[in-house]
Amino acid sequence: MLRMEQIARVMPSGLTPIQRKVLDHILKHSEQVVFLTATDLARQLNVSDTSIVRLAQALGYEGYPGLKRRMRELVQPRLSTVERLGETVRKVESVDDVLSNVLLCDMNNLRKTAEDIDPEVFSLVVDVLEEAKRVFVIALRSTHCLAVFMASALRFLGREVILLTPGTGEMWEQLRDIGSGDVIVGFSFPRYTKITVQVMAFARERNARVVAITDGDLSPLASSAHYMMTVPYEIDSFVESFTAALSLVNALVTGLAFRRQADTIKILQGMEDAWAREGIYWE
Amino acid sequence: MLRMEQIARVMPSGLTPIQRKVLDHILKHSEQVVFLTATDLARQLNVSDTSIVRLAQALGYEGYPGLKRRMRELVQPRLSTVERLGETVRKVESVDDVLSNVLLCDMNNLRKTAEDIDPEVFSLVVDVLEEAKRVFVIALRSTHCLAVFMASALRFLGREVILLTPGTGEMWEQLRDIGSGDVIVGFSFPRYTKITVQVMAFARERNARVVAITDGDLSPLASSAHYMMTVPYEIDSFVESFTAALSLVNALVTGLAFRRQADTIKILQGMEDAWAREGIYWE
DNA sequence: GTGTTTCTGCAGAATATTCTGCAATATAAC
DNA sequence: GTTATATTGCAGAATATTCTGCAGAAACAC
Numbered sequence: 001m002l003r004m005e006q007i008a009r010v011m012p013s014g015l016t017p018i019q020r021k022v023l024d025h026i027l028k029h030s031e032q033v034v035f036l037t038a039t040d041l042a043r044q045l046n047v048s049d050t051s052i053v054r055l056a057q058a059l060g061y062e063g064y065p066g067l068k069r070r071m072r073e074l075v076q077p078r079l080s081t082v083e084r085l086g087e088t089v090r091k092v093e094s095v096d097d098v099l100s101n102v103l104l105c106d107m108n109n110l111r112k113t114a115e116d117i118d119p120e121v122f123s124l125v126v127d128v129l130e131e132a133k134r135v136f137v138i139a140l141r142s143t144h145c146l147a148v149f150m151a152s153a154l155r156f157l158g159r160e161v162i163l164l165t166p167g168t169g170e171m172w173e174q175l176r177d178i179g180s181g182d183v184i185v186g187f188s189f190p191r192y193t194k195i196t197v198q199v200m201a202f203a204r205e206r207n208a209r210v211v212a213i214t215d216g217d218l219s220p221l222a223s224s225a226h227y228m229m230t231v232p233y234e235i236d237s238f239v240e241s242f243t244a245a246l247s248l249v250n251a252l253v254t255g256l257a258f259r260r261q262a263d264t265i266k267i268l269q270g271m272e273d274a275w276a277r278e279g280i281y282w283e
Numbered sequence: 284m285l286r287m288e289q290i291a292r293v294m295p296s297g298l299t300p301i302q303r304k305v306l307d308h309i310l311k312h313s314e315q316v317v318f319l320t321a322t323d324l325a326r327q328l329n330v331s332d333t334s335i336v337r338l339a340q341a342l343g344y345e346g347y348p349g350l351k352r353r354m355r356e357l358v359q360p361r362l363s364t365v366e367r368l369g370e371t372v373r374k375v376e377s378v379d380d381v382l383s384n385v386l387l388c389d390m391n392n393l394r395k396t397a398e399d400i401d402p403e404v405f406s407l408v409v410d411v412l413e414e415a416k417r418v419f420v421i422a423l424r425s426t427h428c429l430a431v432f433m434a435s436a437l438r439f440l441g442r443e444v445i446l447l448t449p450g451t452g453e454m455w456e457q458l459r460d461i462g463s464g465d466v467i468v469g470f471s472f473p474r475y476t477k478i479t480v481q482v483m484a485f486a487r488e489r490n491a492r493v494v495a496i497t498d499g500d501l502s503p504l505a506s507s508a509h510y511m512m513t514v515p516y517e518i519d520s521f522v523e524s525f526t527a528a529l530s531l532v533n534a535l536v537t538g539l540a541f542r543r544q545a546d547t548i549k550i551l552q553g554m555e556d557a558w559a560r561e562g563i564y565w566e
Numbered sequence: 567g568t569g570t571t572t573c574t575g576c577a578g579a580a581t582a583t584t585c586t587g588c589a590a591t592a593t594a595a596c
Numbered sequence: 597g598t599t600a601t602a603t604t605g606c607a608g609a610a611t612a613t614t615c616t617g618c619a620g621a622a623a624c625a626c
Contacts, residue, residue, distance in 0.1 A: 102534035145432035
């Protein structure tokens, strides 16, 4: 999808109905139109090649070839990106194929995530994280790494985070005073752990804001969540991968850092000093 | 990069030197050539348009337009993929841009990983993990999530894993009897934590196999490592992302599962039973 | 309804692109 | 070194693409 301003060299005072129709089609299908001749495009839209040429001229070009050149400039860079992305998914026949295959599937999962997540919801969740008094994070079993990451990233930004850790028996104590003003972020993928579902429902009852990162609208987290974000988590329908989820968490945290740029820099500064004193890092 | 078989309609018995040069250029730069006329391409390569036409004919096409059409068929699907992926990397101007930007950067990081990791080394590391008596895993601070994931995935496959946890003071105790037959996998990215570096060096002294997953050959882990795998970890040169590293760990674990398919299925079966008894999962 | 203006497509002119015969040059064979 | 063969590019023919004048159709004003 291109934007009008990108291909109009002069703002046309007024376009005729057919010209508008053609322009609309060009903007929406630039990746196909960029390969067509004026005549081809005309035939596709049931108009005359004349109309195509006149539109190009109305937009400030010498003629159709000029417009085509411009489309090419806009479309080609994207092509080289994928070009280098490279390779198709091959059948896994030996351990050597596993590496490229997993990486490729994960790339695809990221692509799907980009397509599926509603930017509106994303933005709202960043808001919610920003305004929250405290952030609770829960993810059990193999997804636990996501919670660990999110907790450490949010702490890094100076948020007060409570990483729910089951097994030690203190989890319900940690949740004791959760309530309005707090946010809980929960991760769960098939087969969903019962505790996560229960904790999310409990948090909702206590009027905390509930954010669910899960695999689809049929997830048992759906009924408790104020905000849902779904990410694909499968590789080859057998192994599971939380790569896309991790990237999403990363985006959330980055969005938050972006909102509070000034604060973030200040916090970072403070930490640098502390680290230097403690000698945490290797020289 | 296209492959010869994709654009040759008949296998040409023999190509002339100039034809080979042109064909090579077409295969390597299909995403640019697809937009050029025979004359343009000829000028770029300092040959005559005639040679271009003759090559097209030698490959079994009517003429150059036929070859061009074929290139288009091969190149266009990739374009629409990215088209839908949504825009090229834009400058981040608002929170809305963060999501697509982070996902895109992570995709790029995965691509780089696929290009950089030596399949030989990958395969060797899978071997080492398979044969190890015990697997120690260490990753501190924000990378800790990687260790958490790797540990849980390996346990899932029935390996004996020791997740090194600093802060509780027991870490050196956990390491007490590390020795030959054991493997240690360590993660560290700038700024490298001192403890990780020390632990890796210690493990090496004790004759454990040392696998380092880090950001480059200059990493302080390099001197202790028997096997090194490097992954990019930066987004926009400010935020860090462990997405590529996570995907690599995933690949390692999947490779291991692939090697021991039979065992893996058996273990899985056993776990299913236990889970059902304990009611861990939500119905 | 009538006159005016705008819009559209056809037909052919203008231009751009591709194709082919031929001659010049390079390469290989002996 | 000579001859035979293959390779290449030039020039102009053939074809494809784009552009423009004009006429008919549609929209609008009154």
